[in-house]
Amino acid sequence: MKMLLTSAGIKNASIHxxxxxxxxxxxAExxxxxxxxxxYALSKGPALAWSFITGQESETPMTELGWKSVGVLELTALPSIDKESWVSWVRETDVLLVNGGDTLYLAYWMRQSGLADLLPSLGLVYVGLxxxxxxxxxxxxxxxxxxxxPTGGDEMLGLVDFEMFPHLGYPTFPENTMAHAEDWAADLQVSGYAMDDETAIKVIDGAVDVVSEGDWKLFTP
Incomplete structure (x- = not known):
């Protein structure tokens, strides 16, 4: 499986x-x-969804990169759709572009929709923001x-064996300093990456590489 796990999208030439x-x-192909x-789990959910889909969020470039085509895969709709249909859509695409928001809500709907079970078998590129x-x-x-x-717990999908602290040093997030990252890392049971918006983590078949034009730090438990 190929994953490009970003803090804020395709922010620079190295990540691109x-x-x-x-x-x-x-x-373009x-x-x-x-x-x-x-x-949708955030207070400005509809506006955030619109800006992501339409490529109007300049600070987190994803959909506006010049793709041959861009479609919307809404996870909350998938349980009501014939599974063979939506699975064919996913298998025929080259890349999944997955927006930010509430992580626990995203994990819940990835499982409820069935996408979580499908992901490991896909040959596409997964790009997270x-x-x-x-x-x-x-x-x-x-x-x-x-x-x-509603099911409780804090478990994510577990498709990588590390955690992430995104938006390190972001000017309007005073809780995202390196000191806060070190506090976060003190409770880790696995390795963790603190990463700013100029940083991404590339994972190909389990091999991990950091791609960065900014600041990041690896913490080990």
Whole structure:
């Protein structure tokens, strides 16, 4: 499985190159499906979903990169759709672009929809943004949780064996300093990456590489 786990999308040339290398062909020849389900658990969910889908969020570039086509895969709708139909959509796409928002809400609907079970068998590239990246970890810290799952717990999908602290040093997030990241890391049971918005983590068949033009730090338990 190929994953590009970003803090804030395709922010710089290094992350862009990593994406193209993983795709194996130009972006203009690739079909994308975007998932913005995580947005709806936030207070401005509809507006955030719209800006992501339409490529109007300049600080987190994802859908506006010049894809051959972009479709919307809404996870909350999938349980009411014939499974063979939506699975065919996913299998025929080159890349999934997964927006940020509430990570626990995203994990819940990935499981409820059936996408979580399908992901490991897909040959596409998965690109996460903030919550879209954190959902791949084994667990999520309480500080990143706002929505409470009806099933309880803090388990994510566990498709990588590390956790992430995104948006390190972001100017309007005073709780995202390196000191706060070190406090977060003190409770980790697995390795963790604190990463700013110029950083992404590339994972190909379990092999992990950091792609960055900014600041990041690896913490080990």
């Amino acid at each position: 190159k990593a994406l193209v290398d993983m795709l194996g062909k130009p972006i 690739c079909n994308a499906l975007c998932i913005t389900t995580a947005s 903030s919550a879209g990246s954190l959902v791949m970890a084994p667990n999520i810290a309480e500080r990143f949780v706002t929505w409470k799952s």
